[in-house]
Amino acid sequence: VLVAIGCGLLAGLINGTLVAYTRIPPFIATLGMMVTARGVAKWWSKGQPISFPTEGFAAIGKGLMPVIIFISLAILFQLILSYTRYGKHCYAIGSNEDAARMSGINVQNHKILVFVIAGILASLAAVVLSSKNLTAQAGMGVMYELDAIAMAVIGGVSLSGGRGSIIGTVIGALIFGVIISGFTFLRLDAYYQEMVKGVIIIGAVVLDQWRQRLRAMRA
Template structure:
């Protein structure tokens, strides 16, 4: 799924560049601008975080997500319809990505085919910092929120210190690699305890 996701991402970006002819599209309306300004992005973020924490903790859907992430074969044998569940996961992820694009476009009052490039790696770093396992089956929405806050504070600190963007990129890369190494170390530790 990872390679297919990357392939689809590149395809969608190519279509966006073709459709817009590489030009930015402006949205100068007040109503649209309100979505990305003030507290509205925070309200949207926190509302979705609470909603999905409840879903992942208290519903069959959430428990099935963890089961599939932990061991897909065992989940299949226990009667979970893996294909249907994965489709729903991808649909929800797509809707949330579209909502994030609307908020980002509203904040900037423009949409460009290159907006959000590399945000996917930031999202992975935030999730892993928050305790999500790259091998699946572990993590929480609250942990990811905490990971995003930590990541945001680090990046804001660099902006406050007026460090150049390439330093920020290097540090993001180190954080991502460090998070992956930490995740692998945690996996080995769990395996040794079992």
């Protein structure tokens, strides 16, 4: 578990450094890291699934433990964003990076820390998923990144930065989960679910752009 979290931390540190100091767009940096990490995982595992028969590890993904982890982290980071200087600085950087820099905020360090935290949380999610399935393979989690984008935008997160909350994202995740669960309950084929997911993602992005234009008109 610690090795997995350490790998996530390292990936986040590399991503954050690239974004902060080379001006690479965050989406490109994270996409490149995702493909690279997946390739390394396939090489390390020789393309074969890895089983985890240990009962202690299996307990992480069983029962209420994933829910407890999820709720605890959601509350923690909502408090950080709402009531700490670091959280306010994150919103400021997302709204206007140049203004944040001129106000004395160390933009580079904040960006790196954001990516490090994201890497740690992604690795923790991978640990929970592997524990639930009692196995790990390089192809696990494919396309989850697009689901995450849709959940965040549905929950009110602006893709241009500066707006959003953990609570809103949780609500977006619940809405998205209910929709997908409904398709499963109706026994719709997988390709129908993928089509609807794509429409939801596009609709969420269009909604975000529309909200930005509306705010600009009001300003």
